Amino acid sequence: MNITRNNVDALNAVITVEVSKADYAPQVSKALNHYLKNATIPGFRKGAVPMSLIQKQYGKTVLLEEVNKVLQENLNKYLQQEKLDILGNPLPKIAEDFNWDSEDYKFEFELGLTPTFDVDLSTIKGLTHYKIFADDNMLDEQVTRIRKQYGKMIAKDTVEAGDDIRGTFINEAKNIDSPAQITLDIFKDKATADKFIGKKAGDVVTLNTKGLFEDDHQLMDYLKVGHDDVHGLDVDVDFKIEEVTTSEPAELNQEFFDKLFGEGNVSSVEEIKAKVKEDAEKQFATQADQKFLNDVTESLLTNTKFDLPSEFLKKWIQSAGQEPLTPEQAEAEFAKSENGLRYQLIEGKVMQQNKLQITFEDLKAFTADMIRKQMAQFGQTNPTDADVDGIVARVLSNQEEVKRLSDQVMSEKMLNLFKEKVSATTKEVTYQDFIKESYGE
Incomplete structure (x- = not known):
């Protein structure tokens, strides 16, 4: 077997693999003998089929299989020995005049070669590596959030800013009947939130869906409207208030500190x-x-x-x-x-x-x-x-x-x-x- 390489340019090459009969004949003979021993053909006992019939029925298939095995094995070995750094896999070139009836064969494969280059990290300029710190405002907000999270829920008569409101969005024509727990900061406009101020359990607030939220997709979450319907939806919905509650922030004492961080680990x-x-x-x-x-x-x-x-x-x-x-x-x-x-x-x-x-x-x-x-x-x-x-x-x-x-x-x-x-x-x-x-x- 003879394998040669022609470098077309720095990034492309063609490998030519010449396969002679001596390279594949032993494998073909071995495979045909296996068929001879095991083939079941009507009119012949197992193992007694004439080789000429085996050759006629399986010869071309066996030839193709064994030549391909020899070809791939030697091509891969060549790539490893030559330490060729390639992209993708070798692509066979189609030969219009290829003849399987010949005893010697020539195959060509295109290769894409990895480019040669260097990387100099010292040339990278103008980048910023940020060091992010938590400022006092963030820390105060986090403490407030934690106190509310661990606080006590208290029922209220009327709605004020910051309250939690449980109720149901309703629009019979659009089959909207969606229970929800809301706070007034979910709405895009302050005017919408103001409609709730002073309302009580049992009251109904009518809202228009167009521009109700910052993102129309929120209609899917709160009103359970399908994705295809949310963009530009312009209908009135009623929100029936069922319960108004607020959170009384947890008291900043040692019991609270121990509950959050374990006994004695935090004291202020x-x-x-x-x-x-x-x-x-x-x-x-x-x-x-x-x-x-x-x-x-x-x-x-x-x-x-x-x-x-x-x-x-x-x-x-x-x-x-x-x-x-x-x-x-x-x-x-x-x-x-x-x-x-x-x-x-x-x-x-x-x-x-x-x-x-x-x-x-x-x-x-x-x-x-x-x-x-x-x-x-x-x-x-x-x-x-x-x-x-x-x-x-x-x-x-x-x-x-x-x-x-x-x-x-x-x-x-x-x-x-x-x-x-x-x-x-x-x-x-x-x-x-x-x-x-x-x-x-």
């Missing part, structure tokens, strides 16, 4: 705020890191220039799925996936240049830490090492979980590398300012 409002601040800023740090990771990714995609074997990849996409695609469909699919492919190549290059690897110990440690955090959320703050190790072993026995966790570990390693090597300005902001600067909201 300042200590509650300190714990809320600590927990909030841990979550904020995760969001800030994700924003930084996204920004570095975007910068790498913008500034790392290299060509792809685009035409080859479009042809490969046409035949890669379960159902073949038209050239137009493949073109659209390539356009959707190109950035993802580019970042996979960039990420792989970054890992290679910086020798980033995932060891089994890395995976175990990451999984154990994740499990301890999850157990802590359910009150199990001091699990034994044996308990955690047992859960880790079960999790890592699932290959899908291993893949998912490996991606998370590598993402963490990439983030730490970017923090170390990418020049960025650190900026301290409140959470509200972070949202505004990041997303314009």
Whole structure:
């Protein structure tokens, strides 16, 4: 067997595989002998069928199968030996004059080659790594929310701002009969909320659905209206008030502190705020890191220039799925996936240049830490090492979980590398300012 490669250009190559009779004849003979021993053909005893009949009935099929096996085995071996870094899989070139009646065959395959490029993280400029802090307003709001959450519900005669109102939205013509628990801040306009002020249980407030909420999709939640009907819905609905309640905030005393954080762990409002601040800023740090990771990714995609074997990849996409695609469909699919492919190549290059690897110990440690955090959320703050190790072993026995966790570990390693090597300005902001600067909201 003879295999040669012709590099068309830096991104495309053609491999020619020449298969002679000596390369496949022993396998064909062995397969035909197997048929000879096991074939059941009317008029002949099992094992007594003439080889000429076996050859006539199965010869062409066996030939195709065995030549293809030899071809694929040697092609794969060649790619490994030559250490060719390819995109997609080799695509066979169709030969119009191919003749299976010949004893020697020549096959050609197109290859898409991975582009050669480098990634220089030091060239990335102008990025900001946010450090988000919980300001006094946020801490005061959180304490107020916690006090209300653990407070006592009190029945009221009339509605005031901030009350909870239980009732039913009704419109017989639209078959709306939807029980709901509301507060007045759900409505888009203050004028709508003001209609409820001073009302009592048994009173009915008539509302128009057009612009009732900030988002029309909320009509689905409160009125149980179908998605196709919510956009621009313009009908009157009655809200029949059935109960008015308010929450009396929990008293800030030691009993409340112990209920929230365990006996003796907190003894003042300042200590509650300190714990809320600590927990909030841990979550904020995760969001800030994700924003930084996204920004570095975007910068790498913008500034790392290299060509792809685009035409080859479009042809490969046409035949890669379960159902073949038209050239137009493949073109659209390539356009959707190109950035993802580019970042996979960039990420792989970054890992290679910086020798980033995932060891089994890395995976175990990451999984154990994740499990301890999850157990802590359910009150199990001091699990034994044996308990955690047992859960880790079960999790890592699932290959899908291993893949998912490996991606998370590598993402963490990439983030730490970017923090170390990418020049960025650190900026301290409140959470509200972070949202505004990041997303314009």
